[in-house]
Amino acid sequence: MKQVKVEETGVDPKALKSSFLKMVKLMNENEADKKNYRANGKLSQLKCPVCQRNSVDLHALLNHAYHAKNAEHRADHLGFHKALCVLMGWNYSVAPVHKTAYQALSTAAAEANQGDLILWPPTVIIENTYKSQKDGQKDVMSNKELESKLREMGFAVVDVEPLPGKDGHRSMQAKFPASLDGLNKASQLVELFERQGHGRATWARIRSIAPTADGGNNPMLVKVDGKGERTWVLYGYLATAWDLDMLDPESKQSVTVKSRKELDLD
Template sequence: MSPDFRGPEFRPEVGGRGDGFMRSWSQEHRTLGFEGRGNGPGMVEGPRPGIGPGNLTKRKFGDEEREGRDGFERQRQQLLQYGKADGNLGGMPGASRGYMGKGEEMRAAKYMRTDEVNVGKLKHNGIDQVALKKAFLHFVKIIYDDPNQKKKYLADGKQGSLKCIACKRSKDFSDMHGLIMHVYSSDHANLIVDHLGLHKAFCILMGWNYRTPPDNSKVYQFLSAEEAAANLSDLIIWPPLVIIHNTNTGKGREGRTEGLGNRAMDNYLRDLGFQGGKSKTLYSRDGHLGITLIKFGADQSGLKEAVRLAEYFEKEKRGRNGWAHIESLNLGKDDDDSNPNLVKVDEMTREKKRIFYGYLATITDMDKLDPDTRKKSVIQSRRDWMPPK
């Protein structure tokens, strides 16, 4: 889904939500909603054992509802941890499309009908869209730029009270729902755009639906793992970056980690046929970090080349998924040279060569960047520069 705030009247090719889009989206994505009609979530109309036709009764959440909520919570946590943009979040069980059962699918259809109705009522639609997007991109970077602050928001109040970073008011909020209700409903004349931009940033952080106006029913908190991942993967670091892992080569004489330098990586990419990228190797006090950033031009051609390089690694099964799998094995550093996933031995020369893994950098990768790159980078929408075909 596009992070654009615009409503159905806008062009579908740049993120508008026309009828055709909603039909295709509802067929391919699953989300969890509430059953029934009436005065609010949980109201069910129709005959039930011991209840006359047409009567309304309040449904209590039973095992099925709790199971659905638990499933969504697991998917959301996997998404927020791994930042995956496809159907399988880092190979984690239960995170793929088709996780939900038939009961959840029935609720999904009813929930999406609610979303269709509510999107036209979204408060963002009456605001200057250019200013709104600028505020959103500004605040989403602030949130991800501070790991401790991001972690506190994700804890949803379990690590202490939360504050609004748009108005910096002294009032504390006990959880993210209260904070999101504040930023969405705030009428401060000079800060409406900032608050609504922050509303979207918070919803994307939490994996919630920013297109549904928040209220105490908390329906807006239900969103498919696929769409939540798509919201994150659309937010790319700018100028475009490809992050390459496993560029270290072992320990030096003094015990410091060594690895490929900038010139060696530039030559490697040139030999593969990739142009325009400039390498930047990352170091710490202990030496080479095994990470090299490939920075491309801040324009459409630069982004296309960065995407082409990321797709090369993905086709070789050495993209984001591949590296997440390697990391999940918790391999010790001493085993690196004998690990066939990290080192390839030339059959003729017996020379050992590192196997590289790479992917396009998104908002979820901010903590992998060095301070200077992080400071000079901004966040952009990939679809603004490369609309879907």
């Protein structure tokens, strides 16, 4: 089947990029909308966020966004089209004419498209941030305790804050400077976690396993030394737009979304 390339004639590339990143953030700020997109509109009426037009399903919504002719909102419509394709793991460079064409994208390519969209300032989400008390029970790490731990690992960050967390797990965020150097430092920390086998993929597998009462008997969450002292294992990964639902409302307002491949530091 012939693939029809997306037509962006007459649209300023900078305006399109800005609209795309804006739509990605908007899409990830609203968990209900995101779930409805993934359910193909079965949860509630699908609406175009640009002009509020209703659509019967995602295919119709994508076609509307792609073919909308209003010049004033053309960039926003195309930006939404691209953002929705990235969310669904589809090929945004192919016009939404035939489902079998634009929905054909490898898992690796889809994950790369999603992983490219990072939160800014660069942020590392750190999971399982607990400590052991003298009585053997677990307690949450304070901001200063995590900052101290990160300094021991060779990383000084500007700001460490707790996150609401999901599924009963304790999460914190470590924010680095909004600069190329800050991104490099954040990436180095993430690479350290990955080398230890404590990155995003491993954490996702841990979350999929039913936890014990406090996780204290899970060797992937807690290490026990020869004296019987428990040390909680930290996991970390670079925050992307798809992690926005983990942030508190204030943090959501203060961050933006950037493309790592096309990093614009203006």
